Amino acid sequence: MNSNATIHVNSELGTLKRLLVHSPDGGIGKVVPGKFKEWLYDDTVHISQMRREYNEYVKLLLYFLDPEKIPYITEFEKKQAHKKQPDCYKPHHPDYFNSDKVIDTQYLLAQVLKNETIKQRIVSAVCAWEGCSFATERMLDAIQDPYELAKVLISGVLHIADNNANDFVFAPLPNFIFTRDISIVINDHILLSNAATPARERESMLMKYITYYHLYKNNPEKVIEISESSDFFLLEQSEQQVFKTSVEGGDVMMIAPNHLLIGCSERTTPSAVDEIIHKIFANNQTGIEKISVVKIPKQRAMMHIDTVFTQVRKNTWVLFGRFSEKVMQQKNATQYAYYLHLMEKEDMPDLENIEVLRFYKPLQQAYHPGTNYQLDIRDKIQGLESLLHNISIEDYGVAPEDVTIIYSGNNVFPYDEREQWTDSCNLLALKEGVVVGYDRNDETMKAFQAAGFNVIKVTDLLQKFQNKELTPAQVQNTLIVLPSAELSRARGGAHCMSMPLLRENI
Numbered sequence: 001m002n003s004n005a006t007i008h009v010n011s012e013l014g015t016l017k018r019l020l021v022h023s024p025d026g027g028i029g030k031v032v033p034g035k036f037k038e039w040l041y042d043d044t045v046h047i048s049q050m051r052r053e054y055n056e057y058v059k060l061l062l063y064f065l066d067p068e069k070i071p072y073i074t075e076f077e078k079k080q081a082h083k084k085q086p087d088c089y090k091p092h093h094p095d096y097f098n099s100d101k102v103i104d105t106q107y108l109l110a111q112v113l114k115n116e117t118i119k120q121r122i123v124s125a126v127c128a129w130e131g132c133s134f135a136t137e138r139m140l141d142a143i144q145d146p147y148e149l150a151k152v153l154i155s156g157v158l159h160i161a162d163n164n165a166n167d168f169v170f171a172p173l174p175n176f177i178f179t180r181d182i183s184i185v186i187n188d189h190i191l192l193s194n195a196a197t198p199a200r201e202r203e204s205m206l207m208k209y210i211t212y213y214h215l216y217k218n219n220p221e222k223v224i225e226i227s228e229s230s231d232f233f234l235l236e237q238s239e240q241q242v243f244k245t246s247v248e249g250g251d252v253m254m255i256a257p258n259h260l261l262i263g264c265s266e267r268t269t270p271s272a273v274d275e276i277i278h279k280i281f282a283n284n285q286t287g288i289e290k291i292s293v294v295k296i297p298k299q300r301a302m303m304h305i306d307t308v309f310t311q312v313r314k315n316t317w318v319l320f321g322r323f324s325e326k327v328m329q330q331k332n333a334t335q336y337a338y339y340l341h342l343m344e345k346e347d348m349p350d351l352e353n354i355e356v357l358r359f360y361k362p363l364q365q366a367y368h369p370g371t372n373y374q375l376d377i378r379d380k381i382q383g384l385e386s387l388l389h390n391i392s393i394e395d396y397g398v399a400p401e402d403v404t405i406i407y408s409g410n411n412v413f414p415y416d417e418r419e420q421w422t423d424s425c426n427l428l429a430l431k432e433g434v435v436v437g438y439d440r441n442d443e444t445m446k447a448f449q450a451a452g453f454n455v456i457k458v459t460d461l462l463q464k465f466q467n468k469e470l471t472p473a474q475v476q477n478t479l480i481v482l483p484s485a486e487l488s489r490a491r492g493g494a495h496c497m498s499m500p501l502l503r504e505n506i
């Protein structure tokens with residue numbers, strides 16, 4: 001990695017230096033029950049409480065990544081204690097904390113919109129996509145303030161002067177807080193997502209513009225995009241459903257410097273996986289030499305692979321035990337019968353459905369697009385637990401006996417399942433061994449303690465930082481838990497709510 005690099009990620013664990021986030025915007029506060037399924041929500045969310053929880057997350061990130069901003073926000077919080085959301089947290093506000101390490105996508109979009117030509121392109125694209133009237137398009141064009149326009153393009157809410165009301169001009173993007181899903185940095189390249197559902201397609205579109213006109217403006221050749229194959233357009237509709245190409249970042253992990261892991265899930269299709277493998281192996285600059293593909297059941301509770309496991313240390317993982325072959329063998333008869341029963345139910349995961357494949361970059365032959373080229377499938381790994389062991393041992397040189405797997409809900413039913421649902425396995429590593437999760441997953445927290453980790457509430461940790469009892473550099477082997485009553489309702493944890501741009505090399 002060149003020392004001036006601002007975008008480079010080669011693991012899930014290297015000390016986090018820069019990332020994209022998005023503070024819950026007004027769109028989330030407008031989700032109605034009738035839209036749950038379509039907008040990928042399961043409940044309404046109390047937006048002001050959610051923001052309070054999210055602000056703790058932002059403050060934690062700033063302490064670790066950009067501590068110089070702390071006095072500024074602390075001052076604001078004091079000064080504006082009466083406000084539901086202090087202005088320093090609003091990416092459209094002139095008093096926004098504006099860090100170049102903890103960056104809001106809305107703020108970045110505003111930077112892109114400052115260029116008049118690009119602004120027109122984005123407004124036209126969004127309006128065409130959303131089927132807006134020409135009058136609406138003109139109203140959007142007329143917004144001079146890029147910060148205001150970015151807010152409208154994300155929340156869908158426009159202030160209409162004629163009737164002095166805030167009206168929807170198109171649907172909000174209530175899932176934009178899950179920045180992980182919109183793209184993924186692979187060493188110094190970036191893979192753009194191609195959202196699986198219409199509810200998230202505008203997110204992919206906005207990220208494409210942010211990438212080409214800002215993040216990768218000077219090196220667009222490092223952007224990897226996937227799209228439908230040319231035959232796709234001639235397929236019948238029913239076949240198109242099978243061969244659709246979609247990928248979301250929550251399914252892609254830069255798991256080790258030369259190793260990419262992709263989940264094939266409800267959101268990431270086999271066609272997309274196939275295309276990513278070909279594109280990445282055809283490109284000699286990505287640094288990827290092997291790709292592991294994990295097929296998981298297509299299920300709401302595990303819409304992406306990062307809801308099933310994440311990495312904590314080179315030798316430590318957190319995993320939803322239901323998908324561990326070892327645990328399945330150890331289950332006693334009653335529990336086993338329970339799982340068999342679940343497997344019969346249509347909407348429950350079928351254990352047979354977990355499949356792990358590994359593809360290696362061919363060393364000898366050059367890749368020729370268009371030739372009938374076969375990928376080299378050398379390993380078929382037995383299950384998830386073997387895969388995680390294999391990564392620790394093969395990629396990180398850990399001794400087999402030192403690999404530790406911590407299970408969701410300590411692997412006891414029903415806590416395993418309840419806590420997986422509230423993202424016990426979806427942790428963000430701030431550095432190796434220091435991960436962020438939710439305070440509601442009690443049994444998983446106990447499992448972390450039993451594995452020798454400290455577990456601390458974010459408010460207590462921030463207090464210690466503030467009192468100078470501790471510095472972020474001193475924090476080791478710790479699970480930091482965020483308040484999560486509202487945040488967890490949107491179905492994503494700290495891993496989903498982060499899109500790392502820069503990590504130190506591991």
Ligand SMILES: NC(=[NH2+])NCCC[C@H](N)C(=O)O
Binds near residue numbers: 175178180250307493
């Ligand atoms: N990487 C993740 N697990 N993201 C979670 C996304 C949750 C969001 N409500 C959705 O269904 O799309």
